[in-house]
Amino acid sequence: MTETLPRLLLRLSEAGDPAILWGRQAAPHAGRDFERLLDHGVLVEQAPATEWDVCPACDCGLYARPVQQVNGQHIAVCPTDRRSDLVLDDDDLRSFRIHPSALVREIAMASGFGGEPAPVATGVWHLGETSNQRALFLALSQDAALQPGLIGLMRSLARSSPITVIAPAMAADDRARLVDAGLHLVDVSHCIACDGAAPGLSIDQSKLESQPSLAPRLVIQRAAKTVSLDGTPKTLSDQEFQLLVLLAEHALKSPAIVENRAIEAHIWGASIHRISSQVREPVRALRDALARGSTDATSVRALIENRRNPNGYRLALPSEEIELLS
Ligand SMILES: [Zn+2]
Structure with a gap:
């Protein structure tokens, strides 16, 4: 079994x-x-x-x-x-x-929520408040979680409290719709009968807390040619964009340093030989572009880090903070 x-x-x-x-x-x-x-x-x-x-x-x-x-x-x-x-x-x-409402009553009881879970809409119940003062709702089925008008109903019951919804796993675009509405969504299988921590039908409240933000600082979309740093969109020229992608590619593997001649070859093509100092200009332009609109321009400029032996540059971000999308 x-x-x-x-x-x-x-x-x-x-x-x-x-x-x-x-x-x-x-x-x-x-x-x-x-x-x-x-x-x-x-x-x-x-x-x-x-x-x-x-x-x-x-x-x-x-x-x-x-x-x-x-x-x-x-x-x-x-x-x-x-x-x-x-x-x-x-x-x-x-x-x-x-019997859905009896099942939910059992979950609420096992989880220490006093009182009867209040039905919100077909297949959705308001269980009460979480330990960190969020209004907690439970939807047993995908259809229930996605029914029209549900978000408004939950908001009116939650009053001004933030909302956490426990619901079955769902397709990414369905999930995005709820998350975009400001709901914190937790999979049923993640917090109820998930493992040994919470017995039976009880909700493991520690699994309801928002995960620490693992959002990458730098997000690059290659096809769309968009860049955002710390959630702020950045406007880059083609050359600046190509240089950033090159540095990001290397930062995601090892070694992260891109030598000057590799940068030159990437920007101007391998056949054209120029002196290394000319790499400084595109690097400066990239630093300017990234720093524009940032509160801490100095530290943003330092993300494109000078390196010696070999001479070159690296993107000074750990790989988990870089998202390089196709
Ligand atoms: Zn037959």
Whole structure:
């Protein structure tokens, strides 16, 4: 068993309501925790299945095949081929509906949020406040997290508090839409039933804190020919841009130093021989361009660092602070 019962229930809930736990999936999790979820109404057992999926490649034309009792056995009968009949046991026919609001109540209780989670919209609840005074919401499914109007509803409930939303992992552009609206988004699997730190269905509050900003200081987009430093867009000439890309490429590998003659060859082409001192001019222009609009122009200019032995320049940023995009 690789997946815990809480993880399984959350995963099945991601596709939306109704989420069904089949007896076959539930069987390995039988025990006290499972009984408690039944008692609390998180899992509600349904009537035994009377229909079964048709054979994977069947011409019977049925939407589902009937389950029949034959000699005390449950058999999913294939109307066209007896050899495709499937003998089912009780676990196959059992199923449990996962009750979303009861599941969320269980999560809130296990996490120490007092009171009943307040429904905000279909599939979304307001759990309360995090330890760092953020309004905390939980969306069980992708559809719930992305429903129209949700951001406004959450804002009105949060009043002026910043908002954290726990939601299933979603596509990058969907995620960006929520993040752009100022929400802090945490994956369900990142903070609930994630590992040993928070037992059962409880939320690991330490996983809700905003990650320290790992935003790179320098972002270069090659195709678009844009540069931003410390979040400020910089205007560079073609030559300045080419020089910065060259230095960034080298800074991302080793050695970071680009020798003067390599810079010359890059800017003017290998066939033209010039004296090294002429590299100073494009370097100065690049430093000026980067420093323009920066509060600390001196330290920005020093990012294009003079080096000796070999004589050249390097971009004085650690590789994790440089993002060189195609
Ligand atoms: Zn069949």
